[in-house]
Amino acid sequence: MNSSNKSLRFGIGVLASLFGCFGLQAIAFFGLRLGTGKTESNYFSTLSRFQGACAPGAEIAVSGSSITGRLPGREAGNEAVANLGSDGGSPYDGLMLIDEGVVSPPRWLVLETNTLFNGVGYAEMPAVKGARGKWFAVGGSVPLVGAAARPSGMLYAKLLSRNWNGRGEPFPLQQRPCIIGPADPPAFEFTAIEKDRLTALSQILSRIRKSEVRILLVNYPAGAMKARETERMNAAIAILSSEAQAPYLDLASAIPRESLVFTDSVHLGPASASRILDTIRAACLSLETPTN
């Protein structure tokens, strides 16, 4: 067999095998619904949520860190919720993507307050850079090359056997979320980079509100914070809530920790995450319903 025939045969074999693999992947992703937002990689877990969040029409977008990331969004088949949880990141990451138009504005934007200051002073999260890249856009349009369809991610999720669809009744809340501050904001001395972050958050929220987006600040039940971090968070909530006219919902105080299941000391288990999300949706609904 001459050289060009050998090369041709080699090329045909490569292509046949490539399409065969895509076929198997399509069966796993579309048929067996093995697509996942929780992979072995923080980067791709985040990207899969971002990719899922890109399509317009979300009722709620939840933006935060990996704490938010555990809430079941579109990447887990929950079409109403765009999850902008950034593993190792902060709500700022998701906000930037909405602000830049990478992610369409939702009806409600739920901002995680636990990690408002995560990553201040550090370089931008790689996943945010990735979300601005070409491969991200391709993955958004062609699901098989998207982050949720990575074969290793599907295998990892299968090994963990996470039941993202575990549901239950939402937690009953005694109070509606309400706007707090700035009448009596807790005194707190922010550092320069913290002030910069707060200003940036304020500015982005103000721009996003112009698209008729309503904002809800939520403190998730996610383990104890150091005293300074708690004070800093409370002060920031008071400022943001007032400036962005955003009601605040303190789930950490409203829901007994014993009634929740965590996979570690910080992250919610699937069933608890579902119930927390349903609680947030109920809170948003209650805010849309006029009170007497």
Add this chain to the structure above:
Amino acid sequence: MLFNSWEFLILLGITFAAYYAPWSAGRHGKAWQVTIALLASVIFYGWEDPRLLGLLAVSCVGNSIATARIILHKVNGDEVRVRRWVRLAVILNLALLGIFKYAPFLGGMLGGLPPSWVAMLKAIPLPIGISFYTFHGISMIVDVARGEVTRESDAMVSKETRFAKGVRDIGFYLLFFPQLVAGPIVKAKQFWPQIAAKRLEDIQWELVLRSLIAGFFLKMVAADNLAEQTVTLTKPWIVSAGPLDLILLLYGYSMQIFSDFAGYSLIAIGLAAMFGYRFPINFDFPYLSTSITEFWRRWHMSLSAWLRDYLYIPLGGNRKGEARTYFNLFLVMFLGGLWHGAEWKFALWGTLHGVLLGVERFCFRKRTRDQASLPRPAWRAVLGWFYTFHAVTLLWLTFLMPDLRQIGIFFQELMIPGKLLGPAVFSSLVFGSIAVVYHAFGWWREHRADEFNRFRGSWRESFAYGIMLFLILTNSGAPQGFIYFQF
């Protein structure tokens, strides 16, 4: 510009189309192709920071002038002047390396320097790939002086226009983008004879496809996925990892650095083949080695060969007695370590390899060449492999860690029971196994040559490459630079 970026794919496409344009088959085909490749190389190198091109131009023009002068004096039989120009050119190359790579390091060490000087020295940027193109420059100068490169360059002395052509070809050798920033370190005597007009129909597509697919697979699927986890070893949150995590991450790093650099080298070989050039292989399944001596014959082979030809042998090699041989060995490995980076940790890494090489040389000093070539019993080969692989892997700690303190923390944490980190274990096992399977193929090729040759070119082989291509498209890791770009 990274090989795994969109910008590079576009540049490659345009360069390839222009390189093999219909008029490239004409009388000036070689000039056209070399110019196109040179232009693409300049864009490739200057993409992120065009200021770096200035230094590259200095290296290129300086080496071109020196090469032309050496050839002129060589033709005239004036060996004194040849040696003078060689010294000058080697000093020029080493000075570039010294100023841009080692001055910040030395500035931090020398006591008594005014703080403003130290700050100035530390502010000198490290141009990407400087270690590689200065070694290329030295190789060219020495090969020309030794009379090992003569063909085209002899013509340079006759006319001014031919000098320009010579400069162009020298520039092409130094700058050719597949090898520019991280090798393989192709010697002038290997490259120059290949500079000629190339035809599209002569491309060995099987070689191109095999090299590119395997290279991108090793880099983007194995190395990049491992990198996201192994970074834990170098960070403060190393303390969150349990002993098993740490061990798996260390093995993972061993597989990562191999996949990263071997992947890069394969991509370089594939790209060069697209343009009609053959580069030497740079990695010959190094983790199959049964001694450190053998490891250095299989790992970064072009650097080992460069150090042997241009440093170890000129120092006297093993021809000046036992003591001098050991000294040369240590010195070469020490400098080889320091070549990787201007930090003591790299020197320590090189020196420790030198120590192991010295110990092996001492232990096997009575073995004759015939005895050495005899097949060893299987148990000795397995034992040798076990020692070599684990010694190499353990020594990667000095290469990887930011400082000795972090190495201390690593060993401390090995003693403290901890929880398993799922992603670290999963990635080390799944993506690390790619390098293991790759080496298993290497073992198969070396020990079951008949079976391997039947596999080569078969449908099964093309299917395997199809699976690799599929995983490149669907399962690549977060984009990372090549580890060796920093050197």
